[in-house]
Amino acid sequence: MALTEEQQADIKAQSSQQLYTKRPISPGLEEMLYQAFPVLDHGFVRVVDYMGNDSAIVQAARVSYGTGTKKVSEDRGLIRYLMRHYHTTPFEMCEIKFHVKLPIFVARQWIRHRTASVNEYSARYSIMDREFYIPEPRVLAMQSKVNHQGRGEVLSADQSEAVLSLLRNDAQKCYDDYEKMLRNPEENGFGLARELARMNLTLNSYSQWYWKINLHNLFHFLQLRIDSHAQYEIRVYAEVMLKTVRAWVPLACEAFEDYRKGAVTFSSTMMNVIGKLLNGQSVDQADSGLSKREWTEMMQILDHYKS
Incomplete structure (x- = not known):
């Protein structure tokens, strides 16, 4: 990850500030504030601002004024209850703003989450940096034969080198x-407007944006993008963001990881099948009421927890 001198100076200046505030803060996140955590080859994630903490969630749920004589265990129990029963509004009381540097093709996938406020670096006004995402060979894989939007077998060493050469050469040529x-x-050029010249950049070029979102919607984003089926290049960003959330709202994040990230969901039809299996009855896919795909997914989950 390469930060410009201007960015480094900005981070140093922000980190050295000592500001007084009466509002609740998160000591864990304060330690991470403004730091740039590297992602991929040139990307990063950093938290630049936030509002609220675990107590803000509890306050909204109880509509109370302060901590009083409550115990942490009581707050933890309430937050877990809210998460368990999908009472999501109190989680919307917390907000966080990230500064993210990411490849354009990742940004185009990311922007589908329409529950955030976004302001992206504009190539209409500024010139893009000569920085491109070049994958590591271990993540270069063929199209999956069973998953239309996923990866299959990893390319051989020779194939990987050939693909990497194409990616480097194409990106450099397009940027030239x-x-x-x-x-x-x-100067032996055309003086073309920046808003037109940018169309020639490859999708592995890096962009940057500020991304602000409330905690409820952030949890939804993380649940989808941390999943093992999510694309690797966006998943690694989500994993770094999850670390900041653990520091920010540890009680809420614990509940999220128990009830969302580490949980599975069964349909009512699946539960009927599982009930029969628990009672020792023999059930197969044909008479289960499940499609072949549903049956396979259910059995994979059950087999996983048997071992």
């Missing part, structure tokens, strides 16, 4: 042409 289109005619 991008620069040429931007340069003035007297």
Whole structure:
């Protein structure tokens, strides 16, 4: 990960601030505030602001004024109850703002989560950096034969090197042409408007944005993007973000990891099948009322927890 001198100076200045506040803070997140945590080859995630903590969730649920004589165990129990029963509004009382540097193709997948406020670096006004995401060979894989949106067998060493060479050369060539289109005619260029020249950049070019979201919607984002079936390049961002959430709202994050991240969901039809299996009855897919895919997924989950 390469931070510019300007970014490094900005982070140093922000980190050195000692600001007085009467509002509740999160000591764990205060220690991480403004730090840039590396992701992929040139990307990063850093928290630049937040509002609320575990007590804000409890306060909203109880509509109370302060901590009083409550115990942490009582707060933990209430937060777990809220998470367990999908009482989501109190989690919306907490918000967090991230500064993220990420490849454009990851950003286009990420932006589908329409529950955040986003402001992205604009190539209409600024010139993009010569930085591209080049994957590690271990993540270069063929198209899966069973999953239309996933990866299958990893490429051989020779195949990986050939693909990496294509990615590097194409990105560099496109950026060279991008620069040429931007340069003035007297500099052997065309003076093309930045908003037009940017169309030549490859999707592995890096962009940056500020991304602000409330805790309820962040948990939904993390549940989807930390899943093992999520694309690797967005999953590694979600994993770093989860670490910041653990520091920010440890009680809420514990509940999330128990009831969402580490949990499974069965349909009512699946529960009928499981009930019969527990009673020693023999059930097969044909008379279960489940499709072949549903049956396979259910049995995979049950077999996993048998071992």
